[in-house]
Amino acid sequence: MPELRKTPMLDQLLDGPFPSFVKEIKKGAEKNEACNDLLGQLELSYEEKVTHWKHGGIVGVTGYGGGVIGRYSDVPEKFPGLTEFHTMRINQPAGWFYKTDRLRKFLDIWEKRGSGLTNFHGATGDIILLGTHTDQLQPVVDDLAHEGWDLGGSGSDLRTPSACVGPGRCEWACIDTLDIVDTLTRRYQNELHRPMWPYKFKIKISGCANDGVAAKARADFSIIGTWKDNIQINRTEVINYVNGGFDIIGQVVDKCPTKCISYNPVTKSLSIDNSNCVRCHNCINKMPKALRQGKITGATILIGAHAPILQSAFMSWVIVPFMEMKPPYDEVSELLEKIWEWWDENGKMRERVGELIYRLGMRSFLKATGLPAVPQMVLHPRANPFYFWDKEEVNQ
Amino acid sequence: MVKTDFGPPKYLDMMSDLCKRNYGKWKYHEVLDTGTLVHVSESGEKLYTVRAATPRLMHIDTVRAFCDLADKYCGGFFRFTSRHSVEFLIEDEANIEPLKAELHAMGYTPGGVGNTISNMLHTQGWIHCHTPAIDASGIVKSVMDEVFEYYKEAKLPARLRLALACCLNMCGAVHCSDVAIVGVHRVPPKVQDDKISKMCEIPNVVAACPTRAIRPEPAKKSVVVNDERCMYCGNCYTMCPAMPIFDPKNDGAAIFVGGKVSDARHPAMFSKLAVPYIPNEPPRWPTLVKTIRLLIDVYAKDAKEGERYGEWINRIGWEKFFQVTGLPFTDKHIDDYIFSVPTFRSTATFKW
Ligand code: HEM
Ligand code: HEM
Ligand code: HEM
Ligand code: HEM
Ligand code: SF4
Ligand code: SF4
Ligand code: SF4
Ligand code: SF4
Numbered sequence: 001m002p003e004l005r006k007t008p009m010l011d012q013l014l015d016g017p018f019p020s021f022v023k024e025i026k027k028g029a030e031k032n033e034a035c036n037d038l039l040g041q042l043e044l045s046y047e048e049k050v051t052h053w054k055h056g057g058i059v060g061v062t063g064y065g066g067g068v069i070g071r072y073s074d075v076p077e078k079f080p081g082l083t084e085f086h087t088m089r090i091n092q093p094a095g096w097f098y099k100t101d102r103l104r105k106f107l108d109i110w111e112k113r114g115s116g117l118t119n120f121h122g123a124t125g126d127i128i129l130l131g132t133h134t135d136q137l138q139p140v141v142d143d144l145a146h147e148g149w150d151l152g153g154s155g156s157d158l159r160t161p162s163a164c165v166g167p168g169r170c171e172w173a174c175i176d177t178l179d180i181v182d183t184l185t186r187r188y189q190n191e192l193h194r195p196m197w198p199y200k201f202k203i204k205i206s207g208c209a210n211d212g213v214a215a216k217a218r219a220d221f222s223i224i225g226t227w228k229d230n231i232q233i234n235r236t237e238v239i240n241y242v243n244g245g246f247d248i249i250g251q252v253v254d255k256c257p258t259k260c261i262s263y264n265p266v267t268k269s270l271s272i273d274n275s276n277c278v279r280c281h282n283c284i285n286k287m288p289k290a291l292r293q294g295k296i297t298g299a300t301i302l303i304g305a306h307a308p309i310l311q312s313a314f315m316s317w318v319i320v321p322f323m324e325m326k327p328p329y330d331e332v333s334e335l336l337e338k339i340w341e342w343w344d345e346n347g348k349m350r351e352r353v354g355e356l357i358y359r360l361g362m363r364s365f366l367k368a369t370g371l372p373a374v375p376q377m378v379l380h381p382r383a384n385p386f387y388f389w390d391k392e393e394v395n396q
Numbered sequence: 397m398v399k400t401d402f403g404p405p406k407y408l409d410m411m412s413d414l415c416k417r418n419y420g421k422w423k424y425h426e427v428l429d430t431g432t433l434v435h436v437s438e439s440g441e442k443l444y445t446v447r448a449a450t451p452r453l454m455h456i457d458t459v460r461a462f463c464d465l466a467d468k469y470c471g472g473f474f475r476f477t478s479r480h481s482v483e484f485l486i487e488d489e490a491n492i493e494p495l496k497a498e499l500h501a502m503g504y505t506p507g508g509v510g511n512t513i514s515n516m517l518h519t520q521g522w523i524h525c526h527t528p529a530i531d532a533s534g535i536v537k538s539v540m541d542e543v544f545e546y547y548k549e550a551k552l553p554a555r556l557r558l559a560l561a562c563c564l565n566m567c568g569a570v571h572c573s574d575v576a577i578v579g580v581h582r583v584p585p586k587v588q589d590d591k592i593s594k595m596c597e598i599p600n601v602v603a604a605c606p607t608r609a610i611r612p613e614p615a616k617k618s619v620v621v622n623d624e625r626c627m628y629c630g631n632c633y634t635m636c637p638a639m640p641i642f643d644p645k646n647d648g649a650a651i652f653v654g655g656k657v658s659d660a661r662h663p664a665m666f667s668k669l670a671v672p673y674i675p676n677e678p679p680r681w682p683t684l685v686k687t688i689r690l691l692i693d694v695y696a697k698d699a700k701e702g703e704r705y706g707e708w709i710n711r712i713g714w715e716k717f718f719q720v721t722g723l724p725f726t727d728k729h730i731d732d733y734i735f736s737v738p739t740f741r742s743t744a745t746f747k748w
Contacts, residue, residue: 009679013534016541019451019503021523021533027455035455038523045522045531046678049644053526055637063400071524087524091404096476099410100463107456107463116456120476123519130453130524145399164478167420168411169435169443169485176420178407189401209659213478216664217572217657251702255661282660286702288424313571315664350604 004029005040009047028116034131035115037081041073059086059134061141065194067151068137084133085115088140089126089152091160091185091192094178095168096121102147109143125162125204125213126152155195156350161185163205164212172284173207174225174297175325181205183329184336197340198347198356202305208293209281215302215316220353221336222302222316223325229294230274231283237290239268252283298324301335304354314354319369321376335369342368363388412473414443414487430550431506432492444486446495448504449515449540449547452480453523453533461502469495479515479557481508505548510555513546513692517559517573527630528562529579529647530676536560538680539577539688546692553699553708556692557656564629572655574705575691576667577684581628582646584609584621585639593617596636604635627733648675649684653691654706665706668714670721672728687723694721715746 004026013022025042028035041052057070067089073082090106106127110116115131122128132140141151152160161184164170166177184203185192191201204219206212208226215222242248248270253261260276261283263269270290272283284291301323302316323331343353346360357365366373408416418437425435433445450458462482466474469491475483482504484495496506508514516539519525521532539558546552559573564580592598601619602610609625610632612618619639621632630641651674655667670691674684698720699708709717718725 010534012679013537016537017505017544018449018537018540018547020537021451021453022537023503024451024453024455024458027457042522046534049647049676049678050642051522051526051528053522053524055526055633071526085524093405093410094407096478097407097410097415098466098474098476100466100472100474102405102410104460104463107459111456118454118456118459119452120450120454120459120480120482121452123517125478145402148402148405150401150403162478165475167422168407168415169422169445171422171424171435173420182404182407186403189403193401211657211659211664214572214657216659247701255702257661280659280661280663285660288426313666315572315666349600 005036005043007039007043010039010043025117032081032115034081034085035117037073037079038085038115038117038131041075041079041082044075044078059137061138061151063193064141064151065196066154066157067193069154071131082131085131086134086137088114088129088132088137089122089124089154089160090129090144091150091152092121092125092127092162094163094182094185095165097168105147106144106149109140109147113140113143124152124160126160150189151193153192153200156197156199157193157195157201158188158191158197159200159202160192161203161205162213164207166205166207170207171288172210172225172281172293174227174293175205175207175223175299176327177205177207177225179327180223180325180329180332183327184332187333191340197344199350199352201340201343201353203336209279210285217305217315219305219316220303221339222305223299223332224302225297225325226279226300226322227294228296228298228322231272231277231294232292233270233272234290234292235269238270238287241287241290242268246287248287251286255282255286256280257282298322301332303339304352304357306352306354314358316354318377319365319371321374335371338369361388410473412471412485412487414441415473415485417441418443427510430509430512430548431496433509442487442489444489444492446484446486446492446499446506447477447481447508448499448506449479449481449508450476450504451533451537452515452518458502465495465498468498477515479508479517481515505544507547511550511552512548513540513543513552513556513558516540517557519560519562521562521579525562527633527641529581529630529642530560530562530577530649531678532560532562534679535577535649535681535684538685542685542689543692546696552692552696553701554704556695556705558688571652571666572657572664573667574653574656575688576652576655577688578650578652580648580650580673581630581641581643582648582673583641583643584623584626584628585630585632585641587619587621588638588640589613589616589618591638592619592636595638601632601636601639604631606631644676648673649681650674651684651687651691654709656704656706661702662704662707662710667706668709669729670717671723672726690721713746715748 054072054074059070069087071085076083113136117130119128163177163181166173202219203221204215205223206215260273301320305316421438435443518532556574560577562579607625609622632639651671652667653670
C-alpha cells in the first residue's frame with residue numbers, strides 16, 4: 001500500500017466541531033487506493049480552484065437504462081485509481097428507515113466492489129455509491145439485487161420518488177406518504193429504470209404543509225397532505241400552554257395568515273373560524289398538543305417545479321385542490337399517466353412538464369387531463385383580456 | 397439471469413415493532429432539547445429521537461459505527477432525514493444520554509432540532525461532479541464550523557435552513573432555503589473549434605442555450621457564442637464537452653436569502669439574491685464564511701420570535717435589509733432574466 005497522499009490544504013478541514021468529510025475520505029484511503037487518489041485529486045482542485053472530473057460518458061448495466069453515472073478523472077496519469085470512478089444511485093427504502101443487519105450486508109458489498117465512500121443520501125433521495133470501476137458495475141448490481149436492493153433513476157426517466165417520514169414517526173401526516181411512495185415506485189419500475197421521456201420527471205410526497213421533502217420546490221409532481229374539515233381543539237391543552245407562559249397571541253393568533261383564530265383571555269379558550277382557514281399549519285406547529293388537523297384528510301396535488309435552467313425556476317402550482325388518497329391510489333395513477341402521455345406527445349427534448357404547460361397554456365393541459373378549472377389553481381384571475389376561445393365555444 | 401425491477405427494500409422491513417405498532421397513530425411530539433425529540437402515540441407509547449448532522453459523504457465504516465450504536469441502543473433501527481442528518485430511534489429513555497455521549501465521542505454532536513440551523517443541504521462539488529464552479533463539502537464544513545453554536549443551541553427566532561449547490565444546475569434544494577450558496581461562473585464558455593465537430597451535436601448545443609446566445613458557424617463546423625447574451629449557466633458545456641466554462645480566476649459563489657418550503661403563516665418563497673459574487677478561497681473560504689455569519693447574526697438580532705428569514709425581510713423591506721446588513725445593492729440585484737418585470741416596484745411607498 002503506497003503512502004497516504006500529502007494534502008496540506010484539505011488537512012485544514014480536519015479541525016472544527018462539524019464532522020469532517022476529509023476524515024471520511026482518509027478512512028477510505030487507508031485501505032483503498034482510489035480513495036487515496038481522490039484525496040490527491042481533491043487537493044489539486046483546491047490548489048487550482050477547478051474540478052478535475054471529465055464530462056460524463058455513458059456507462060450502464062444489463063436491463064437498465066439509468067441509475068449509473070459515468071465519472072472519469074481528467075488527470076488519470078497522476079491519479080490512476082480515478083481513471084474510472086462511477087456513481088451509482090440505489091433506491092432508498094421509503095422514509096430512509098434502516099435495519100442494521102440489512103444495511104451491513106449492503107455496506108459489505110460496497111466495501112468489496114467499490115471505494116467504500118457513500119452519500120446518505122444524495123439530494124435525489126437515493127443512497128449514492130461514490131466511485132467504482134466499469135467492470136464492477138454489473139457485479140455491484142447483481143450482489144445488491146441478491147440482498148434486495150435495486151437501482152434508482154437517472155437520465156430522462158422517472159427519478160427515484162421520495163417522501164417525508166410521514167406516519168412512520170410524525171403525527172402531522174395527513175396521508176400515508178410511505179405507502180404512497182412505495183406503491184408508486186413499485187408500480188412504475190419500467191418508467192424508473194428505462195429513460196424514454198423528453199426529460200426527467202420527479203415525484204415527491206410530503207405529509208403536510210410543512211413540506212419536509214420540499215416537494216413543492218423540487219418535484220414535477222408534488223403531493224402534499226391536507227385536510228378538509230375542522231381543526232380539532234383540545235381545550236385543556238390550550239389552557240396548559242397558556243399557563244406555561246406560551247405567547248398564544250403573538251405566536252398563534254397574530255401569525256394566522258387569514259386572521260381566523262380568536263382567543264378569549266378570560267375563559268382561556270381558542271376558537272377557529274374554519275371556513276376561513278387556509279390550512280397553513282402554523283397554529284398546529286406551534287401547539288401540537290392542543291391542536292390537531294381535521295379528520296377528513298387527503299392531498300393537494302401540484303405540478304411543474306423545476307430549476308432555473310432553462311425557463312426560470314417554477315414552484316409547483318395546484319392542479320387538484322383535494323384528492324382522497326386511498327390505496328391502491330388509482331386516482332393518482334390515472335392522472336399521472338394522462339400527464340405523461342400528453343408530455344411525451346408534446347414535449348420537446350429537455351422540456352420539463354412545467355415548461356410545456358407554460359408554453360402551451362394551462363388550457364391545453366386541463367383539456368388533456370380532463371381536470372376542471374377551479375379558483376384554487378390561481379392567486380387571482382388574469383388581469384388582461386388576451387384569452388383564447390375554441391371554435392366549439394363560439395357561435396358559428 | 398439478472399433480476400431487475402423489483403424495487404427498493406420494503407420500508408416496513410426496516411422499522412421497529414414500536415414504529416409499526418404506532419404507525420399513523422402518533423398523537424403529538426415535544427422537543428426535549430436541540431438534539432432530542434419525543435413522539436407520543438395514541439396508546440401512550442413513546443419514541444425518542446436523537447438527531448445529528450452528518451457530512452453526507454461518509455465512509456462505510458462510519459455508517460457501520462452508526463449501525464453499532466443502533467444495535468446497542470435502538471434494537472437495530474435508525475434512519476436518515478431529508479437533510480442528511482442521522483436519527484436514532486430509541487424506545488428506552490435511559491438509552492438517550494449514553495447514546496449521545498458515544499455519538500459525541502465519534503465527532504457527531506446532536507443538534508438541529510427546533511429553532512436552530514439544521515444540517516446544510518448540499519451537492520457534490522469537486523469531489524465528484526464535472527460542472528461545479530465551487531466545491532461543496534469544503535464550504536459546508538467551513539460554514540457549519542463557523543455557525544455551529546446555532547446548530548447546538550436554540551438561539552434563533554425560528555428554524556434556519558442552509559443549502560449549497562455548486563453550479564446553476566442546482567442539484568440541492570437551494571432556491572427555497574433561508575440562506576443559500578450557489579456556485580457561479582462569470583465568463584462565457586471557450587469554444588474549442590477543433591473538437592466540437594467530433595464531440596458534439598451542433599443543433600443540440602444551439603438548442604441548449606436558454607438565452608439563444610449560440611449560433612452555428614458552418615464554415616468551421618463549429619459554433620460561436622454571443623458573449624453579450626451569455627449568462628454563464630454552463631448548459632452548453634453539459635451538452636458539449638468542447639465548450640468548457642471553468643475559469644479559476646472568475647468562478648465563485650453567490651448568496652441567496654429568504655426562501656422557505658413550508659407554507660406555514662406565509663406561503664413558500666424563493667430565495668433572492670443578496671450577494672452576487674464572492675471568489676473561491678479554498679480551503680476555508682473566509683470571505684464567504686464571514687458573509688454568511690453576518691447574514692445570520694443580523695437576522696438573529698433583528699427578527700421577531702417565530703419569523704423565518706424571508707418573513708423578517710418582508711416585514712422590514714429589502715431596502716432596510718441592505719441597510720442593516722451593510723451589503724451593497726448593485727445592478728446585478730435587479731432581475732433581467734425571463735420573468736423580471738413583476739419584480740420591479742410599482743408603488744411609491746418605501747422606507748429610507
Ligand atoms: C443540465 C443539466 C444537468 C446536468 C448535466 C446534471 C448533472 C448531474 C450530475 C453529473 C450529477 C451527479 C453528480 C455525481 O454524483 O457525480 C447530478 C446530480 C444531481 N442532479 Fe443534476 N444535472 C443537471 C441538471 C439538474 C437539474 C436541473 C436538477 C434539478 C433541478 C438536478 C438535480 C440533481 C440532483 C438532485 C442530483 C443529486 C445530487 C447530489 O445528491 O449531490 N440536476 N447532476
Ligand atoms: C439560489 C439559487 C438557487 C439554487 C442554488 C437552487 C437550487 C436548486 C436545486 C438544487 C434544485 C433541485 C433539487 C432536486 O431536484 O432535488 C432546485 C430545484 C428547483 N429550483 Fe432552485 N435554486 C436556486 C434558485 C432558484 C430560483 C431563483 C428559483 C425560482 C425563481 C428556483 C426554483 C426551483 C424550482 C422550481 C425547482 C424545482 C426542482 C426541479 O427542477 O426538480 N430556484 N433548485
Ligand atoms: C387589446 C388591448 C387593448 C386595446 C385595443 C386598448 C385600447 C385602448 C384605447 C383605444 C384607449 C384610448 C381610449 C381613449 O382614447 O380615450 C385606451 C386607453 C387606456 N387603456 Fe387600453 N387597450 C387595451 C388594453 C389595455 C390594457 C391591458 C390596459 C391595462 C391593463 C389598458 C389600459 C388603458 C388605460 C389606463 C387607458 C386610459 C384610460 C383613460 O383615459 O381613462 N388598456 N386603451
Ligand atoms: C414549527 C414547527 C415546524 C415546522 C414549521 C416544521 C417545518 C419543517 C420543514 C419545512 C421541514 C422541511 C425540511 C427542512 O427544511 O428541514 C421539516 C422537516 C422535518 N421536520 Fe419539521 N417542522 C416543525 C416542527 C417539527 C418538529 C417539532 C419535529 C419533530 C418532531 C419535526 C420533524 C421534522 C423532521 C424529522 C423533518 C425531516 C423530514 C424527513 O427527513 O423525512 N418538525 N419540518
Ligand atoms: S412534511 Fe409534515 S407530515 Fe411530513 S414529516 Fe414534515 S411535518 Fe411531518
Ligand atoms: S392552519 Fe393556518 S390558516 Fe388555519 S387557523 Fe391555523 S394558522 Fe390560521
Ligand atoms: S449542482 Fe452542478 S456541480 Fe453540483 S452536483 Fe449538481 S450538476 Fe454537479
Ligand atoms: S453558458 Fe449558458 S448562456 Fe452561455 S452560451 Fe452556454 S448555454 Fe448559453
